Amino acid sequence: MSNADPLSREQAHLTESRAALRAMRADVEALDIRDVTANWVNAEVLQREVDARIKALADLADTPLFFGRVDYLHAPGADQAEGGEGEQFYIGRRHVHDADGDPMVIDWRAPVSQPFYRASKNEPMDVRLRRRFGYTGGALTAYEDEHLSDPDESQQSSRLLQQEIEKPRVGPMRDIVATIQPEQDEIVRSGIGGTVCVQGAPGTGKTAVGLHRVAYLLYAHRERLARTGTLVIGPNDSFLRYIEQVLPALGELEVKQATVDALVAHVEVRGTDSAPTAMIKGDARMARVLRQAVRAGVTMPAEGIVVVRGSRRWRVASYELEEIVRQLLDRDIRYGAAREALPQRIAHAVLVQMERAGEAPDDRVQDAVARNAAVKAAVKEIWPLVDPAKLVLRLLSDGEYLAEHAEGILTDEEQKLLLWAKPARSVKTAKWSPADAVLVDEARDLVERTHSLGHVVVDEAQDLSPMQYRAVGRRCTTGSATVLGDIAQGTTPWATGSWEEALTHLGKPEAQVEELTLGFRVPRAVIAYASRLLPSIAPDLKEATSIRESEGDLRIRPVSPEELDLAVAEACVQALEHEGSIGLIAADARCERLSRVLGELGLAHLTPGEETSAQARLTLVPASLAKGLEYDYVVLDSPSAIVAGEPDERTGLRRLYVCLTRAVSGLTVLHAAPLPAALAG
Incomplete structure (x- = not known):
């Protein structure tokens, strides 16, 4: 192969780039920061930053350092009318110089x-050539060119792009930087100032889009987000382990x-709720009930207070105190902030009297008056401390107390659903449910403002209740959010009915809603089969x-009830003949039995989230944990059992829709009972 061979030149550039990356890391490792900082605290902070930089510059041998190249007709930013020699840029996961x-x-x-992501024949964006690279392991083995400025060359679908999308996977979720599509890129690069909601059908890459948007925002607004923080919220720990890499x-x-x-998690969750009870606790009206309960602790003063300063006595009348309290209530600030302001307001009223009497008090005098025993006693009486967990405990344990604050908000029947059958005596002994913990969080925010982050991503958002939103x-009250989900995959009794309603509960009613309907991972035949359920679960x-x-x-294989377990195991064996990951998805109630069958046959298998161990390629997935996961080949056991495992048929069909769309390359459905009507035929 001659030196003029394009592939050889690209391989040489890869080798040189890897050497440059190693040099960049060596430069950071060689930094001597011993005498740079003034104290040990700053030294620790700087050392952590250096260590993070070293880690970020790691060269992963099996991960392509660059995956594409763009050749511009003109230098970026140059006036095209003036010409100017075009430049060539290699596109990768990180910057290397x-x-x-x-x-x-x-x-x-x-x-x-x-x-690289958006240019096309119709809109070349001043790109002369786009080159994609193919890798085997970490070795560059192929390339593919698109001449976007050549009117005589038709635009063909990319073979390398298809291969990358369809590549078998084992282990956790991978990034998609090499395969981001134009409609995905628009969402990824949308500004930090606004909230974006992505309604994405299965296989459209909404989770990847959300994660890559975080990475983009951290690149474009590094300093801002370093101060305010970012957070990714997932439906369960298995899902978080799947996306954590x-x-x-x-980087x-x-x-x-x-x-x-x-x-x-402000209280220990040890209990569960029935679906009707959880729906009431998750209803946005509970915020009004809690607000009334929190503010109900405030009482108007029955008498004034007397503050003694030296030989002088200063009296604040009850009507003056009442006016101060009403002003604080009308401001509608957090309960705790108002309680902290009350003694200062009372002290200010005393200082006004002092000034009228000819004294010249300063801020130190006001602070001293605010700490006066009489003032502190009045504040304790007027605006008592509120413990959020104890308040929620009382609401769920005391029928009269609940009725007092839920009147006109919840019906008598709804109030009865809320009350615990066995009232708890203390916060520690109570059997809190997940929905109860959300109520405690709401109460805490009414007392003291929750810290806001710069950006929050919430995935599988369609399953959140209004109170969870x-x-x-x-x-993210002072930041932005990326909301990811699919209405058709809502499987909780309180699942989102519309994104407009959900975004209002989130506090982001102005958010932009984008819909992704073009799938990249789920095969055509599989998505078409699963879509038979859409008229029943999400007709819009x-x-x-x-x-x-x-x-x-x-x-689709019907089998007899006696043959079902063995047929499922045999289907797993057949799937393991293919390259990639295998997911056996079954109704939760069937998983223990299937695990035993697999064990008896010597088929090693994992539970969701353990894929990072790569000890086995087969994962046994309870239907309730399948959301957000994907496998190269899926064996789906007993669709009717999955539907029957949910509280109602509509929720069951949505759960089935989720399970049917986890396959990337192939899906085998085995059933002994008749299929749901929407899938029959």
Whole structure:
């Protein structure tokens, strides 16, 4: 192969780029910061930053350092009328420069990289050529060119792009920087000032879009988000473990991840609620009940107070105190903030009297008066401390107390559903449910403002209750959010009915709603089969389509009840003959039995979230945990059992829709009982 061979030149550039990255890391490792800082605290902070930088500059041998190249007709930013020689940029996961500081690889998030994702024959964006690279492991083995400025060359679908999308996977979720599509890129690069809601059908990459948007915002607004923080919220711990490697692979190591339950873990959750009770507790009206209960503690003063200062006595009349209290109530600030302001307001009233008497008190005198025993006693009586958990405990335990604050908000029947059958005596002994913990979080925010982050991503948002939306919204009141979900995949009794309603509860009614209907991962035959359920579960949504060129492997197999367990195990064995990950998805009630059958046959299997261990390629997935996960091949056990495992048929069909759309390459459905009517035939 001659030196003029394009592939050889690109391989040489990869080798040089890897060497440059190693040099960049070596430069950071060689930094001597011992005498740079004034004290040990600053030294610790600086050392952590250096360590993070070293970690971010790691060269992952099996991860392509760059995946594309764009050749411009003119230098970016130059006046095209004046000409100017075009430039060539390699697009990768991180920036790499040589010893002179010249870029060898451009970060995919940089503005100059945007045309790699969006340029087309109709709108070439001054790009002459777009080159994609194919890798085997970490070795560059192929390339593919698109001449966007050549009117005689028709635009063909990218073979390398298809191969990357359809590549088998084992382990956690990967980034998609090499395959981001134009409609996805628009969402990824949308500004930090606004909240974006992505309604995405299965396989459209909404989760990846949300994670890559975080990475982009951290690149474009690094300093701002370093101060305010970012957070990714997922539906469960299994899902978070599945996605946890995406952002680190993009060089972002500081983004926190949590479930909603973890965010509101102010009390120990040991109990559960029936669906009707959970729906009432998750209803937005509960915020009004809690607000009334919190503010009900405030009482108007029955008499004035006397403050003694030296030989002088200063009296604040009851009507003056009442006026101060009413002003604070009318301001509608947090209960705790108002309580802290009350003694200062009372002290100010005393200082006014002092000034009228010819004295000249300063701020120190006002602070001293605010700390006066008489003032403190009055504040304790007028505006008592509120313990959020104890307040919620009383609401759920005391029928009269609940009725007092829920009157005109909740019906008598709804109030009865809220009350615990066995009232708890203390916060520690109470059997709090997940919905109760959200109520405590709401009460805490009424007392003291929740810290707001710069940006929050919430995935599988369609399953949140209104009160959970409020809990998430409190974490980004001064920031923005990316809301990801699919109305058709809502499987909780309180699942979102419309994004407009959900965004209002979130506190972001002005959010922009984007719909992704073009699938990249789920095969055509599989998504078409699952879409038979849409008229029953989400008739207003568009049916998803797929850019996958192959139809995919879809098999529907009826078997006898006696043969079902063995047939499922055999289907797993057949799936394991293929490359990639295998998911056996079954109704929760069936999983224990199937695990035993797999064990008896010597088939090693994992539980969701354990895929990072890569000890086995087969995962046994309870239907309730399937959301957000994907596997190359899926064996789906007993669709009717999955539907029957939910409180009602509509929720069950939505759960089934989720399970049917977890397959990336092939789906085998086995059933002994008749299929749901929507799938029959």
